[in-house]
Amino acid sequence: TSKDTDMSTMKAARWYGRRDIRVEDVAVPEITRPSQVKIAVKYTGICGSDLHEYLGGPIFIPVEKEHPYSGRKAPLTLGHEFAGEIVEVGAGVTNVKVGDRVTVEPILAKDGLKGKYNLDKNLGFVGLAADGGFTSYCVVDGELCHKLPDSIDYEQGALTEPAAVALYAVRQSKLKAGDTAAVFGCGPIGLLTIEALRAAGATTIYAIELSPERQEKARELGAVVIDPSKVNAVEHIKAETNGGVNVSFEVTGVAPVLKQAIEAVENDGECVIVSIWENEASIHPNEIVIKEKTVKGIIAYRDIFPAVLQLMEQGYFPKDKLVTKRIKLQDIVSEGFEALVKEKSQVKILVSPN
Numbered sequence: 001t002s003k004d005t006d007m008s009t010m011k012a013a014r015w016y017g018r019r020d021i022r023v024e025d026v027a028v029p030e031i032t033r034p035s036q037v038k039i040a041v042k043y044t045g046i047c048g049s050d051l052h053e054y055l056g057g058p059i060f061i062p063v064e065k066e067h068p069y070s071g072r073k074a075p076l077t078l079g080h081e082f083a084g085e086i087v088e089v090g091a092g093v094t095n096v097k098v099g100d101r102v103t104v105e106p107i108l109a110k111d112g113l114k115g116k117y118n119l120d121k122n123l124g125f126v127g128l129a130a131d132g133g134f135t136s137y138c139v140v141d142g143e144l145c146h147k148l149p150d151s152i153d154y155e156q157g158a159l160t161e162p163a164a165v166a167l168y169a170v171r172q173s174k175l176k177a178g179d180t181a182a183v184f185g186c187g188p189i190g191l192l193t194i195e196a197l198r199a200a201g202a203t204t205i206y207a208i209e210l211s212p213e214r215q216e217k218a219r220e221l222g223a224v225v226i227d228p229s230k231v232n233a234v235e236h237i238k239a240e241t242n243g244g245v246n247v248s249f250e251v252t253g254v255a256p257v258l259k260q261a262i263e264a265v266e267n268d269g270e271c272v273i274v275s276i277w278e279n280e281a282s283i284h285p286n287e288i289v290i291k292e293k294t295v296k297g298i299i300a301y302r303d304i305f306p307a308v309l310q311l312m313e314q315g316y317f318p319k320d321k322l323v324t325k326r327i328k329l330q331d332i333v334s335e336g337f338e339a340l341v342k343e344k345s346q347v348k349i350l351v352s353p354n
Contacts, residue, residue, distance in 0.1 A: 007028060007136075008027060008028055009025045009026065009027055009028060010025070010026060010027075010028050010135055010136040010137060010353070011023055011024070011025060011026075011135065011136065011329055011330065011353065012024065012025075012026045012077040012131070012134060012135035012136075012329075013077065013078055013079070013134035013135070013329060013332045013333075013351075014026070014075045014076060014077050014078070015053060015054075015057070015061055015074055015075060015076060015077075015078050016074065016075045017057075017058075017074070018054070018055070018056065018057055018058075019054060019055070021054060021078065021332065021333055021337065022075075023329060023330050023332060023333070026077070026135070028136070028137050029131065029137060029138065029139040030139065031088055031089075031090050031139055032139075033090060033092075034090040034091040034092035034093070035090055035092050035093060035141050035142055035143070036090045036093070036139050036140065036141055036142060037086050037088065037089045037090065037093055037096060037139070037140060037141075037142045037145060038086070038087050038088040038089075038137055038138070038139050039082075039084040039085065039086055039087065039102065039104070039137065039138050039139075039140065039145075040084050040085045040086075040087045040136065040137055041079075041082050041083075041084040041133045041135060041136060041137065041138055041353055042082075042083055042084045042085065042154035042155075042157075042158075042352065043082065043083055043084075043154045043155050043157070043158040043326075043350045043351065043352055044079040044081060044082035044132070044133035044134055044158060044350070044351045044353075045081035045082070045158045045159065045161070045162065045188075045348050045349070045350055045351070046079075046081075046332075046336050046337065046340060046348075046349045046350075046351065047080060047081050047161075047162060047188075048187055048188060048189060048276075049080075049128070049276060050078055050079070050080075050127075050337075051337060051340050051341070052276060052278065053078070053128070054337045055341070056278045058074065059276065059278070060124070060125060060128040060129060061073075061074050061076070061128055061129065062074065062124075062129055067108070067122070067124045067129035067130070068122050069108045069109070069110065069122060069124055069129070069130075070108055070124060070129050070130035072129065072130050072131070076129075076130065076131050076132075077127070077131040077132050077133075077134055077135050077138075078127050078128070078132055078134050079127040079132035079133030079134035079135070079351070080104075080106040080125050080126055080127030080128060080132050080133065080161060081106075081133070081158055081159070081160075081161040081162055082103070082104055082106075082127075082132070082133030082138070082158055082161075083101070083102065083103040083104070083148060083154045083155075083157030083158045083160070084101075084102065084104075084133075084138070084154065085099065085100070085101055085102075086098050086099065086100045086101075086102060086145070087137070089142065090142065092142075093142035094142075095142055095143065095145065096142055096145045096147060100145070100147055101147065101148040101154065101157070102145040102146060102147055102148060102157075103145075103146050103148055103157040103158070103160040103161070103305070103309075104126065104133070104138075104140055104144050104145060104146075104161070105144045105145075105146060105161070105164070105301075105305050106125045106126035106127055106128075106132065106140075106144065106161065107123070107124075107125060107126075107144070107300065108120075108122075108123070108124035108125060108126065108129055108130060109122075109123060109124075110122065112141065112143050113143055113144070113302075113303075116302060117302055118299055118300045118301060118302045119299070123299070123300075125300075126138070126140055126144065134329060134332060134351055134353075135329070135353055136353040136354070146160070146305045146306065146309065148309070149309055149312075149313050151313055152309065152312050152313065155319050155323060155326075155350055156312060156317075156318075156319045158350055159192075159312075159317055159319055159322060159323070159348065160305060160308050160309060160312070162188055162189060162192055162348070163192050163195070163196070163308045163311075163312070163316075163317040164300075164301040164304050164305055164308050165189055165192070165274065165300060165301055166189055166192035166193040166195065166196040166274075166317075167192075167196040167199070167301070167304055167307060167308050167311070168298060168300070168301035168302070168304045169193055169196070169249060169272055169274045169298050170193065170196040170197055170199075170200050170249075171196075171200070171304070172272065172296065172298050173247045173249070173270055173272045173296070174246075174247060174270050174294070175197070175200055175202060175246060175247045175270075176201070176246075177200065177201030177202075178201060178202075178203055179201075179202055179203065179245075179246035179247060180202065180203055180204045180205075180206075180241055180245040180246050180247075181197050181202045181204075181205050181206070181245055181246065181247050181248065181249065182205075182206040182207075182208060182237055182245045182247075182248040182249070182261070182264050182265075183197070183205065183206070183207050183208070183218075183223065183248075183249045183251060184208045184233075184248065184249065184250050184251060184252055184257050184260060184261045184264075185208070185209065185250070185251035185252035185253075185254075185257065185275070186207050186208075186209035186211070186214040186215065186217060186218045186223075186251075187214070187251065187252075187347070188322065188347050188348050189251050189274060190207070190209070190214075190218075190249070190251040190252075191214070191217055191218060191221060191322060191347060192317060192322070193249050193251060193274065194207060194218060194221045194222070194223045195221055195316055195317050196316075196317075198221070198222055198316070199311050199316050204224055204240075204241075204245075205222065205223045205224065206223065206224050206225075206226055206237055206240075206245065206264075207219075207223035207224065207225050207226065208226045208228055208233045208257075208260070209225065209226075209227070209228075210227065210228060210229055211344035211345075213344050213345035214344060214345075214347070215227065217321065217322075217347060220321055221321060228260075233260055233264065234260050234263045234264050237264045238264070241266070243266045243267070244263075244264055244265045244266035244267070244269055245264060245265055245266065245269065246265070246266060246269055246270070247265065247269060247270045247271070247272065248261045248262070248264050248265045248269070248270075248271045248272070249261070249271075249272050249274055250271060250272070250273045250274060250275060251274045251275055252275060253275035253276060253277050253278065255279070255280075255281035255282065258273070258281045258283060259281075259282075259283055259284070259287075261273075262283060262287055262288065262293060262295060263287060265293055267291040267292060267293070268291070268292050268293065269291075269293055269294070270293065270294040270295075270296060271293065271294070271295045271296070272296050272297075272298060273295065273296065273297045273298070274298060283295075319348075322347050322348045323347070323348045323349075323350055324345065324346050324347045324348060324349065325339065325346060325349045325350070326349075326350045326351075326352065327349060327350070327351055327352070328351070328352060329351055329352065329353045332351055335349075336349050336351060
């Protein structure tokens with residue numbers, strides 16, 4: 001069953017190369033396998049990794065040869081943080097139906113969302129290795145769709161994916177209720193990590209951030225802000241916590257900050273690296289060895305979307321504190337990507353195809 005759409009083409013924001021994203025006409029995608037669904041996209045967020053692909057890519061986008069699971073390579077439609085309405089379902093889909101409001105878990109893995117699927121050796125993402133959400137219609141595997149609770153609108157739903165990164169990072173860490181934490185970098189994922197830490201019962205959450213606008217956002221979310229241009233962040237944290245926080249989260253992808261994030265945790269503490277890196281970073285192993293610290297990496301998320309949606313129903317990860325701008329698809333480069341490069345006041349920019 002489907003709702004008829006008489007349009008054969010639609011606008012899509014497609015990645016051609018570094019600083020080369022074009023909004024152009026493409027064919028409306030059709031379901032080709034019984035496991036697929038077609039979604040009318042309502043809102044799609046611009047992610048930090050989209051920005052990395054724009055400024056420094058390709059990172060995840062396949063350019064030389066097609067991605068093994070999608071059979072696709074650049075140019076392709078970006079956008080992996082999206083929510084929309086199901087307008088058509090393949091014969092084999094049982095978890096959603098036409099008319100359902102959904103958010104998409106945009107992971108491409110060999111066996112679908114089974115096992116430790118985020119560690120698949122050819123891990124790909126809808127919107128990075130297959131056509132994504134910066135357009136009007138998107139076809140994905142039905143398994144990737146999670147129904148939105150009635151109290152969560154499409155804008156809030158579009159925040160599920162980045163919130164999943166943050167909640168997964170906190171859940172994979174050794175943080176327990178009552179612990180202290182430090183978040184280095186208050187971009188969208190850093191701010192969402194503060195929210196996830198609050199949900200997990202962290203007591204004091206230190207936010208280390210240079211931008212005054214982002215400091216203000218971190219304060220709004222209940223963090224204690226440290227401006228590293230005014231104080232030595234590591235010394236300040238150690239003094240305040242009697243030796244260091246229990247867990248730190250590195251969310252900048254900036255080499256000197258990684259050192260600080262490791263130094264800011266107590267002996268036997270843990271540093272979780274959440275950023276994706278464009279370059280190498282050096283650390284002193286003795287900082288880890290002599291103090292028995294743990295450094296842990298995480299990629300994306302697994303088995304966490306339902307928990308994110310339940311927390312959203314309770315008021316966590318609120319769009320009114322995180323979404324700073326809503327734009328039309330045709331303005332995505334000037335008002336979206338370029339705005340994120342130039343304006344530190346931007347947190348999450350949502351793009352609407354209509």
